[in-house]
Structure formats: C-alpha cells, structure tokens
Amino acid sequence: MGEKRFMKGNEAIAEAAVRGGCRFFAGYPITPQNEIPEYLSWRLPEVGGAYVQGESEVASINMVYGASAMGTRAMTSSSGPGISLKAEGISYLAAAMLPALIVNISRGGPGLGSIQPAQSDYLQATKALGHGGFHAMVFAPNSAQEAVDIVYDAWEYAERDRNPVLVLMDGCLGNIMEEVELPPMKELSDDDIPEWSLSRRNGRDYQGNITPIYTEPILEGINMMSGEMYKAWEEDDVKVEEFLMDDAEYVVVAYGIASRVSKEAILKLREEGFKIGMIRPITLFPFPKKNLHDLDYSRVKGIIDIEMTVPAQMRDDIALQVMERAPIYEYGRSGGMLLDDDGVYDAIKEIVTGGNDNG
Amino acid sequence: MAEYHRSDMLAASPSGYCPGCLHSLATRLISDVITELGQQDNALNVISVGCSALNLLYWSGDNLSVAHGRAPAAATGVKRTNPERLVFAYQGDGDLAAIGLAEIMSAANRGENFTVIFANNQTYGMTGGQMAPTTLIGQKTTTTVYGRDPATTGYPLKMCELISQLPAPAYVARFALNSPKGVREARAGIKKAFEMQLAGKGFTFIELLTNCPTNWHLSPLDTLEYMNTNTIPYFVPGVYKDITAKEAQA
Amino acid sequence: MKQSFVFSGSGGQGIMSAGITLAQTAIDMGKHATYLPEYGPEQRGGSAKCTVVISDEPIISPLPKCCDNLIVMNEQAYAKFFEDLKSGGVLLANASRVKEANDRDDVTAILAPVDDIALGLGNPRAANIVLLGVLIGATGVVSREAFVKSLEKKFKAKKPEVLAMNIQALDQGIALGKK
Numbered sequence: 074m075g076e077k078r079f080m081k082g083n084e085a086i087a088e089a090a091v092r093g094g095c096r097f098f099a100g101y102p103i104t105p106q107n108e109i110p111e112y113l114s115w116r117l118p119e120v121g122g123a124y125v126q127g128e129s130e131v132a133s134i135n136m137v138y139g140a141s142a143m144g145t146r147a148m149t150s151s152s153g154p155g156i157s158l159k160a161e162g163i164s165y166l167a168a169a170m171l172p173a174l175i176v177n178i179s180r181g182g183p184g185l186g187s188i189q190p191a192q193s194d195y196l197q198a199t200k201a202l203g204h205g206g207f208h209a210m211v212f213a214p215n216s217a218q219e220a221v222d223i224v225y226d227a228w229e230y231a232e233r234d235r236n237p238v239l240v241l242m243d244g245c246l247g248n249i250m251e252e253v254e255l256p257p258m259k260e261l262s263d264d265d266i267p268e269w270s271l272s273r274r275n276g277r278d279y280q281g282n283i284t285p286i287y288t289e290p291i292l293e294g295i296n297m298m299s300g301e302m303y304k305a306w307e308e309d310d311v312k313v314e315e316f317l318m319d320d321a322e323y324v325v326v327a328y329g330i331a332s333r334v335s336k337e338a339i340l341k342l343r344e345e346g347f348k349i350g351m352i353r354p355i356t357l358f359p360f361p362k363k364n365l366h367d368l369d370y371s372r373v374k375g376i377i378d379i380e381m382t383v384p385a386q387m388r389d390d391i392a393l394q395v396m397e398r399a400p401i402y403e404y405g406r407s408g409g410m411l412l413d414d415d416g417v418y419d420a421i422k423e424i425v426t427g428g429n430d431n432g
Numbered sequence: 433m434a435e436y437h438r439s440d441m442l443a444a445s446p447s448g449y450c451p452g453c454l455h456s457l458a459t460r461l462i463s464d465v466i467t468e469l470g471q472q473d474n475a476l477n478v479i480s481v482g483c484s485a486l487n488l489l490y491w492s493g494d495n496l497s498v499a500h501g502r503a504p505a506a507a508t509g510v511k512r513t514n515p516e517r518l519v520f521a522y523q524g525d526g527d528l529a530a531i532g533l534a535e536i537m538s539a540a541n542r543g544e545n546f547t548v549i550f551a552n553n554q555t556y557g558m559t560g561g562q563m564a565p566t567t568l569i570g571q572k573t574t575t576t577v578y579g580r581d582p583a584t585t586g587y588p589l590k591m592c593e594l595i596s597q598l599p600a601p602a603y604v605a606r607f608a609l610n611s612p613k614g615v616r617e618a619r620a621g622i623k624k625a626f627e628m629q630l631a632g633k634g635f636t637f638i639e640l641l642t643n644c645p646t647n648w649h650l651s652p653l654d655t656l657e658y659m660n661t662n663t664i665p666y667f668v669p670g671v672y673k674d675i676t677a678k679e680a681q682a
Numbered sequence: 683m684k685q686s687f688v689f690s691g692s693g694g695q696g697i698m699s700a701g702i703t704l705a706q707t708a709i710d711m712g713k714h715a716t717y718l719p720e721y722g723p724e725q726r727g728g729s730a731k732c733t734v735v736i737s738d739e740p741i742i743s744p745l746p747k748c749c750d751n752l753i754v755m756n757e758q759a760y761a762k763f764f765e766d767l768k769s770g771g772v773l774l775a776n777a778s779r780v781k782e783a784n785d786r787d788d789v790t791a792i793l794a795p796v797d798d799i800a801l802g803l804g805n806p807r808a809a810n811i812v813l814l815g816v817l818i819g820a821t822g823v824v825s826r827e828a829f830v831k832s833l834e835k836k837f838k839a840k841k842p843e844v845l846a847m848n849i850q851a852l853d854q855g856i857a858l859g860k861k
Contacts, residue, residue: 079705079706079709079715079717096513097509097512097513099505099508099509104721104722105721123512123513125508125509125512125542127505127538128534128535128537128538129534131502131505131534131535132502132505132508132534132535132538133505135498135499135502135505135506135509135535136505136506136508136509136512137509138498138499138502138505138506138509139478139496139498139505139506139507139508139509139510139511139513140509140510140512140513141509142496142506142509142510143509143510143513143514145509145513145514147509147513161499162499162502165498165499169497188721188722189722244721245718245744245745248718248719248721249716249717249718249744250702250705250716250717250718251714251715251716251717251741251744252709252714252715271476271494271495271496271510272514273473273474273494273517274514278473280492280493280494280495281494281495282488282494282495282497283495283496283497284479284488284495284496284497285497285498285499286485286488286497330745333742333743333744333745334743334745336742336743337742337743340742411745412745413745413746413747414743414745414746414747415746415747415748416747
C-alpha cells in the first residue's frame with residue numbers, strides 16, 4: 074500500500090517524479106507551476122539528485138538535455154510562455170533521442186496571457202512542441218492522483234521510446250489540494266543507466282556520441298522511425314476513459330479539469346433523463362481516435378467539446394473522427410475564467426434541448 | 433628526436449577544417465592534454481554549433497552535441513549529475529558571445545565545475561562569414577561589407593574581461609594560437625584548467641584567438657600576421673583570473 | 683453529502699490557512715476534500731479566496747459555481763461573493779469588519795466578531811481559528827476533536843502556549859456558533 078497525503082497537484086507531481094526515479098530538475102520560475110521547482114529544490118538533494126534554477130527556460134531545458142544524455146532521469150516544468158521558450162530544447166531532445174519529462178501547468182494565452190488556469194496549450198502540446206515535425210506522448214491527468222500515477226511511470230515511456238514525454242495540466246489542477254496515494258520509491262542502480270547514454274557508471278567502455286545533427290539519409294531514416302513509433306503509440310498506448318457511453322445520445326469530449334466539471338454536470342442531467350456520456354482522452358497524443366470513430370452514429374445525436382479555452386482546440390481532432398456523422402458543439406471558458414458546474418450544466422442542457430445552434 | 437603522432441583522442445581521419453584553420457590546432461592541443469592527463473575515457477566533449485560542431489567527426493571520446501549557444505547549460509546538466517567526469521565545451525564566438533551569452537555568463541557565475549574553451553575568430557565561419565560579436569571595428573564581413581561600424585553594431589565583446597569580473601570563476605585566460613610561443617602557453621593553460629577542474633576548483637575559461645582564412649579572405653600565413661597587428665592589440669592575451677595564484681601567494 | 687465552502691478576505695487574515703486546515707481535518711475524519719486557492723499577484727496583502735469542497739464520496743468537480751457556505755472576513759469579500767451563496771446556504775461574516783451583511787432572506791446569516799474575540803485572547807492572528815470554530819459550531823462540518831488534532835499538527839513546532847491559545851480560540855468560536 075502506498076502512502077496517503079493531502080497535497081497540491083504541483084507538489085504531488087514533484088514527489089511522484091522523485092519516486093519515479095527523477096534525479097535532475099532544471100527550471101525557471103513561472104506561475105502557476107512554482108511549487109514544482111520549489112519542492113524539488115530541497116527534495117532532490119535529499120535523494121542524491123541535483124536541482125538547478127536556470128537563467129532562463131531555454132537554459133533549463135538544455136540542462137535537462139545534458140543530464141538526460143548521461144542517462145539520468147531528468148525533468149523540467151513550466152507554463153505556456155515558458156514552454157514556448159523550451160520549444161527549441163524539446164525539439165533537440167526529440168532529435169537526439171533523449172528521454173525527459175516536461176510538465177506544462179497551463180494558463181491563459183496567448184502571449185503573457187493570464188496567470189490564471191486555462192487549457193490553452195492543447196494545440197502546442199499535440200501538434201508542434203517545437204520545430205521539425207516531431208511528437209511527444211502527451212498525458213492529461215484530471216486529478217492529483219492521476220498525475221502522480223502518470224508522472225511516476227513517465228520515464229518508462231520516455232526511456233522505452235527515447236523521446237520526451239509531456240504532462241499537460243492546467244493551473245487549477247496544479248494548485249488544487251486533494252488526497253493522493255503515493256507509490257513507493259523506485260530503486261534504480263547504475264545497472265539501470267541506459268547503455269545508449271554517455272554515462273560510464275554502467276560499465277560502458279567504448280565511445281558514445283549523442284547528437285541532434287545527422288547526415289541527410291540518416292535523418293530521413295530517423296524521421297521514418299519516428300513515424301512508425303507514433304503509429305505504434307496509437308495501437309498500444311492510448312489511454313481514455315469512457316463514462317456512461319453505453320446509451321449516450323450526446324457525447325461530451327473533455328480532458329483534464331474540464332472532464333471533472335463535465336462529469337458532475339452529466340450526472341445531474343442523467344437524473345433528469347438526458348442520455349449523455351463522456352469520452353475523456355487521458356493521452357491527448359496519441360488521441361483516442363477509435364473511441365470517437367467507432368461510435369454508433371445512428372444513436373449519437375451530437376458531440377460536445379468542452380474545454381477551458383476559447384475557441385476549442387481539440388475540435389479538429391474530434392472532427393476527423395466524427396466525419397460529419399453528427400454535429401459538433403463546443404462550450405468553454407477562457408483567459409483564466411474558470412469552467413464551473415452550473416455553467417457547464419446549463420451549456421450542455423441548452424445543446425441537448427436544441428437551444429444551441431453552434432454545431 | 434621527438435616523435436610526432438596522431439593524438440589518441442582524434443579519429444583516424446583527415447581534418448575537414450579548411451586549410452590553415454586554427455580549429456585543427458586547438459582540437460589537437462585539447463586532445464593532447466587529455467591524453468597527457470590520462471582522461472581519455474573520462475573526458476566528455478560538449479560540442480556546440482558552428483565549425484566547432486565538426487569535432488563530432490574527429491573526436492574519439494564521448495561527445496554530446498547540443499543546441500547553438502547552449503553548451504554551458506547542457507554541460508551543467510552533465511556535470512551536476514556526473515561530477516567525476518572531465519567536462520569541457522568548445523564554443524565559437526557567435527555561439528558563446530551572442531546567442532549563448534546568458535548561458536556562458538550564468539554558468540560562469542554559478543561557478544560550474546567544468547571548462548569552456550572559447551575559439552574566437554571574429555566571424556561566423558560555418559554560415560559564411562557574417563559579423564560576430566567579436567568582429568573587430570572596421571573588419572569586413574558579409575553583413576558588414578564596409579567594415580564593422582560601432583555606431584550601429586556596437587563593439588567587439590571581450591569575454592575574458594567580462595567573466596573575470598565575476599567572483600565564482602577559478603581560472604580565466606586568453607591565448608593567441610598564431611605563434612609557437614602562444615601555442616605552448618595555450619597548451620599549458622588548457623592543462624591548468626583541466627587540472628583545476630579535476631581538483632574541483634570551479635569554472636575555468638580559456639579563450640583561444642584563432643583565425644578564419646576562408647572568411648577573412650587571407651592566406652593562412654597572412655591571417656597569422658593579421659592577428660598580430662589587429663586581433664591581439666584588442667584582445668590582449670594573458671591570465672585574467674587565477675584563484676590558485678592567490679592560493680600560492682597566501 | 684457534499685458541501686462547498688468559499689473563504690474570502692484579505693491577505694494576512696489566514697484565509698488560505700483556514701481552508702487548508704478545514705479540508706485536512708475532513709480528510710483525517712475519513713471524508714474527501716479538495717482545496718482550491720485563488721493564486722496571483724494579489725496574494726500578499728490583496729484579496730484572498732479559496733474554495734473547499736467536502737464530501738462523503740470522492741469529489742468529482744472541485745469547481746462549484748455557487749457555494750453552500752460563504753465565509754467572509756471583510757466587506758469587500760462579502761460584496762464580491764455574496765451572490766454566489768446558494769439559496770438555503772450559510773453566510774458567516776466577521777462582524778468586526780462586515781457591518782452590513784445579509785439583505786437576503788433565503789440564507790442563514792451568522793455574524794461573529796471574530797477579530798474582537800481573537801484580540802480579546804491576545805492574538806489577532808487567531809481570528810481565522812475563531813471563525814472556523816463558529817463554522818464548526820454552527821454546521822458540524824467536522825468534529826471538534828478532529829480539528830484539535832489538526833491544530834496540534836499545525837502548531838507542533840511552536841510553543842505549547844500557542845496551541846493552547848488556538849484551542850481556546852476554537853472553543854470560543856464553537857460556543858458562539860452553537861448559539
């Protein structure tokens with residue numbers, strides 16, 4: 074059995090990272106994720122790890138690049154504007170085939186935007202975390218507990234794929250305190266240091282090169298391998314929650330904090346007899362395409378995309394699977410204005426009772 | 433009679449640097465010192481962007497190739513997690529003194545226990561000879577076709593002078609590679625920096641004045657003379673900071 | 683049973699601490715709780731707000747639009763959030779600062795001079811504990827016993843007098859809340 078604590082989402086992420094084997098963090102202050110570096114600044118030295126407050130987001134992601142190249146489980150965290158600055162380094166991580174965990178506790182955008190919570194970085198996370206057409210697996214937990222479970226195993230994916238992993242949460246989930254059950258510390262030894270790394274602690278006695286630069290035919294080959302990897306993710310790694318979908322006539326699609334507010338509204342509307350269900354992507358990339366594609370569209374009358382951002386950013390991914398077999402509606406709040414139970418309830422009710430022609 | 437043979441640290445292939453380019457010499461000096469210190473397996477070369485990136489092809493030790501200007505940041509991640517390694521970054525002037533200015537100053541200021549070797553040839557060689565932050569006043573480049581004008585481009589950055597003002601760095605020195613004496617001093621300086629790193633003394637910084645026959649549009653020999661009359665008077669060689677000198681006095 | 687609480691006042695009045703302590707106490711009693719702080723540049727000396735949800739069941743949404751209990755420490759907080767209090771809900775106002783509370787007849791209003799009580803105990807910083815005492819006395823959201831345990835944890839690094847004074851503050855609040 075794990076250990077139960079009442080923790081802020083940000084701190085739960087930090088502790089789960091340490092227990093998942095993280096031994097290096099570099100980051101730069103930005104609201105609403107500051108509890109992650111603050112926690113790790115004292116926690117990592119306790120377990121023999123290193124914490125560096127970088128001079129910028131740019132430097133921080135490159136510090137992670139250096140640590141990861143040594144086979145150390147390394148991470149950084151930031152929020153939208155900082156993730157934009159890290160884009161260069163994330164692209165280099167992907168190019169050099171280096172694992173890392175990147176956490177985005179998102180806020181209102183674009184630009185400096187608002188420091189208040191918003192789900193404004195879906196497109197950045199899933200389409201272009203940096204230049205060059207690469208992807209990272211993107212996880213979007215909807216509670217501190219799910220964040221703990223995902224972060225704890227983030228390096229299992231990252232090291233398997235030799236590719237960065239992104240955890241995307243909003244400032245609300247990052248700052249909310251709730252109960253979490255913490256898993257035990259993963260005990261890793263020098264033998265666990267990957268052979269491809271530049272570490273010599275694992276007994277490697279030959280030259281190692283890690284580079285984001287390739288000659289043309291090799292780079293093309295690497296691009297093709299990446300393409301195969303992304304396809305394999307779709308087969309093997311999609312995580313999704315289906316809620317009350319068996320008879321659903323209207324399907325809410327929501328992730329992260331929006332899915333929790335939506336679930337509350339759906340339960341209330343079910344009591345009133347409305348047949349509403351929800352598909353909650355837990356991985357935003359790979360996106361749960363099949364769940365949306367294979368719906369019984371003779372029964373489903375509409376899809377409702379609910380996000381804490383305006384305009385909705387997931388809509389195109391949904392539309393590619395719905396293929397005009399049902400109208401797609403959207404509801405959201407944005408700019409740091411939060412979704413709330415009543416607002417989402419009213420919006421869904423208006424749609425299912427035909428009062429919304431936003432399809 | 434002294435034997436001259438290929439350094440252990442260099443791959444058995446010809447250098448791809450342009451004829452007369454002092455990058456080759458700098459690479460040779462570093463590899464000789466690492467061999468002399470018996471650090472072949474322990475050394476880790478953080479390779480920057482620019483002509484210096486070609487070291488990836490010639491270097492037979494562990495290499496980590498990183499983004500433009502970010503070598504001191506990546507080296508921080510390397511050294512903080514593997515403090516036993518001999519870590520050095522080899523950076524050019526555009527990489528270090530323009531796009532990577534924040535990274536070099538911050539790593540120096542934190543006193544990171546690694547060595548940065550700064551090759552200053554006053555131009556962007558790889559991209560075809562544009563103005564560098566170290567380009568001399570009046571020096572012609574592809575982006576200062578009438579010569580560098582301080583009214584619009586400011587003045588050449590003196591990195592040793594800047595870094596030696598910080599409290600944390602342990603050793604800061606500049607050497608010119610255009611004479612046998614300068615080469616001998618540079619070799620000794622690199623060795624001192626590496627020894628200080630291995631002793632945990634903190635941040636060490638070696639600036640090497642080099643050339644670029646291709647983009648200076650001069651013969652290799654003429655570049656050496658150009659350095660004597662133009663580069664060295666502005667970028668004065670010497671030891672700018674050495675905490676062990678103070679230790680020796682005390 | 684699910685209950686939501688909005689605490690609001692100005693920075694330094696112990697708003698966030700009150701919310702966390704209440705949520706933690708509920709969890710120690712085997713209930714479920716979430717605590718959501720409003721963060722930002724105003725957190726020092728500006729306005730402070732947090733939302734606590736307590737339930738016997740796991741909490742789905744931590745973002746209620748309206749609250750069952752509104753606890754306000756000053757007039758600005760009262761004016762800002764009064765409309766978000768549900769019909770049938772409980773308003774708890776710091777009467778030392780909120781002079782004109784409750785022009786609604788669909789809520790139960792409790793006006794308690796918690797600043798004055800804390801001052802009477804010799805520690806104005808305990809006003810939030812008095813306030814929680816009133817809340818506990820009036821609603822029974824958590825037990826006195828569990829809350830005292832939370833206080834013991836909270837002040838374990840401090841001198842024993844600090845804990846004793848806070849328990850006194852709690853008990854005065856509870857007595858007032860039960861009236």
